[in-house]
Structures are given as C-alpha cells and as structure tokens.
Amino acid sequence: MQKEFERVASEKMWGKRLDHYLLLSGIGISRNRVHKLIKAGAVLVNDAVSKPGYTVKPGDKIKAHFELEYDLKITGEPMDIDIVYEDNEVIVVNKSAGVVVHPAKGHGHGTLVQGLLYHCRNLPEHPDSKIRPGVIHRLDKDTTGLLLFAKTDDALSLLGRAIEARKITREYLAIAWGNFPQDKGLIEAPIGRNILDRKKMAVTPFSAKTAATGFEVIKRFNIATYLRLRLLTGRTHQIRVHLTHYGHPVVGDPEYGGRSKTIINQQSDVAIFKKILSIINRQALHAHKLGFIHPRTGKYIEFTAPLPEDIANLLKYLHSL
Numbered sequence: 354m355q356k357e358f359e360r361v362a363s364e365k366m367w368g369k370r371l372d373h374y375l376l377l378s379g380i381g382i383s384r385n386r387v388h389k390l391i392k393a394g395a396v397l398v399n400d401a402v403s404k405p406g407y408t409v410k411p412g413d414k415i416k417a418h419f420e421l422e423y424d425l426k427i428t429g430e431p432m433d434i435d436i437v438y439e440d441n442e443v444i445v446v447n448k449s450a451g452v453v454v455h456p457a458k459g460h461g462h463g464t465l466v467q468g469l470l471y472h473c474r475n476l477p478e479h480p481d482s483k484i485r486p487g488v489i490h491r492l493d494k495d496t497t498g499l500l501l502f503a504k505t506d507d508a509l510s511l512l513g514r515a516i517e518a519r520k521i522t523r524e525y526l527a528i529a530w531g532n533f534p535q536d537k538g539l540i541e542a543p544i545g546r547n548i549l550d551r552k553k554m555a556v557t558p559f560s561a562k563t564a565a566t567g568f569e570v571i572k573r574f575n576i577a578t579y580l581r582l583r584l585l586t587g588r589t590h591q592i593r594v595h596l597t598h599y600g601h602p603v604v605g606d607p608e609y610g611g612r613s614k615t616i617i618n619q620q621s622d623v624a625i626f627k628k629i630l631s632i633i634n635r636q637a638l639h640a641h642k643l644g645f646i647h648p649r650t651g652k653y654i655e656f657t658a659p660l661p662e663d664i665a666n667l668l669k670y671l672h673s674l
Contacts, residue, residue: 362413371407432468442508477509498640511648522644523584528637529601537569544588556598574671606636
C-alpha cells in the first residue's frame with residue numbers, strides 16, 4: 354500500500370537534517386529506509402529532489418511517497434517450485450504466472466517467498482524489510498521466468514550490491530503490439546509513480562528514477578513484434594512502461610494498454626486481435642536469461658528458462674498468419 358507523507362516544517366525544526374526531520378516527524382520507517390528513499394528521489398523538498406543532509410528551514414514543504422510495509426509473521430508454506438539451480442548460497446527459480454514474489458497487503462499467503470521458506474527452512478532477512486527475505490530482485494505477479502534468491506547473509510549483501518551496480522544480467526523475451534521501426538536500440542526514459550493512479554508507473558519527470566532498456570527485434574509479425582530485451586536498470590514495471598511509452602505495449606498487458614483496441618490500426622485486424630487475447634490473458638513477458646557472479650566462487654554463471662506454454666502458443670499462432 355502506498356503511503357503519502359506531507360509536512361510543512363515548523364520553526365522548532367529549523368536546522369535539522371532532512372533525514373532526522375523525517376524520523377522526528379513520524380514518517381514511521383527505519384533510518385536506513387529513510388536514507389534509501391531520499392537517495393532514490395522519493396522525498397521532495399519544495400517539489401525538488403533533495404539530499405539526506407539538507408538543512409530544513411521553516412515553511413519547507415516536504416513530501417514523500419513509499420510502499421508501506423505491515424507487520425506480518427512470515428512462515429513457510431508448501432508449494433510446487435520449479436528450481437533451476439540451488440547450492441548453499443543461492444537458489445534460482447523459474448516463476449509461474451499468477452505467483453506473487455513476496456507477501457504484501459492483499460497477498461498474505463501463497464507467495465514464492467513463503468514457498469522458499471518451506472523449502473529452505475530459512476532465508477536471510479533484509480535490514481530494511483521483513484517481508485522480502487532472500488529477495489534479490491522481483492518479477493510482477495503475471496510475468497514468468499527466472500528469479501534469484503540469496504540463502505545466506507553474505508550472498509544477500511554481495512548480490513544486492515551487484516544488482517545495484519547493474520552487474521547482474523537480466524534478459525527478457527516479450528511480444529509487443531505493432532511493428533518495431535528499429536532492429537535494435539535503447540529506450541531511456543525516467544520512471545516514477547503515475548500521478549493519476551499511484552498503483553501504476555509512468556514515464557514522468559516528477560520524482561522519477563533514470564531507466565534504460567535495451568531491445569532487439571527477433572521476429573516481426575506485422576500486427577506484433579517478438580523482442581529480446583535487457584534491463585540496464587531495474588525499475589518497477591520497467592519493460593511494460595517503456596514499451597507502452599514507445600508506442601508498443603506488451604501484448605495482453607491489462608494495466609499498460611496491452612488489451613486495448615486502440616492499438617489496432619486496421620479494422621481487418623480486429624479478429625486477429627481477439628484471437629490473440631484469447632490465447633494469453635496476461636502480459637506476454639518472460640524473464641528468459643539470468644547471469645551473475647557467484648558470491649562464493651567468484652565465477653560467472655548463467656541460466657535460461659524456456660518460454661511458458663501461453664507465450665509459445667501465441668508465437669505459434671503468429672507464425673501461422
């Protein structure tokens with residue numbers, strides 16, 4: 354759940370550091386998380402991104418928005434998990450569609466983290482989040498493919514730094530509407546919360562983070578394009594938001610225009626459009642390749658996951674047109 358924090362600094366707060374001010378004003382999160390929010394640009398002073406050491410002045414308008422975690426005792430739950438690789442430090446899984454990665458409001462049970470806790474018995478806890486033990490990165494509920502989890506505190510720390518430094522390979526396969534004009538390229542556009550719908554993300558200059566997605570066309574089908582994409586940053590819904598911004602939403606995406614008839618240019622394509630959406634009822638997006646430096650051996654290892662049945666069936670239909 355998103356929390357909006359807004360305050361106008363009073364005289365008695367004059368001279369406080371911004372991070373101290375937020376803690377004293379009852380923002381309700383840890384000091385460590387406050388620092389991360391400020392550095393991520395999620396805290397605004399007079400509508401401008403600031404720094405933790407900013408000196409607060411009377412009348413400053415201070416705003417912050419963040420995901421509110423809630424008190425939840427996470428326990429393991431039996432679950433069928435497609436384990437691609439496992440050793441004493443890490444575990445790589447191939448996530449199915451419809452599976453939430455970790456508990457959150459509205460998803461207290463049946464998450465992948467709970468399944469892994471049952472399998473592993475224990476996962477290292479994040480210093481600023483009790484609901485994401487072992488999590489290195491995430492996939493949306495209806496995105497399939499490879500996910501990396503840490504099984505020790507050292508692995509969590511090392512892999513966490515690696516993903517922040519963009520040293521973990523994350524390659525996706527997707528089917529997007531329309532005919533891509535370029536064979537390959539880079540989409541660079543900042544991503545932040547949609548100001549009209551806080552549950553969604555958007556390309557926006559307001560409280561946004563830099564975001565970059567590399568793309569390469571694998572096959573064009575006139576009405577749609579089969580793509581290979583690489584995350585150069587890791588923003589929420591990044592690929593889905595970038596492709597929609599580029600004018601080619603992911604086929605089947607219910608949140609970012611992938612099920613809207615407005616993307617159909619010709620009336621003759623309506624029947625094909627309907628057939629496609631009968632084949633896939635989610636975004637046609639799959640985390641296909643994952644590579645990283647192993648935290649213990651120091652060697653690079655890489656894994657791939659085959660396309661799930663619905664995307665494979667969709668490609669088969671597109672080839673038949």
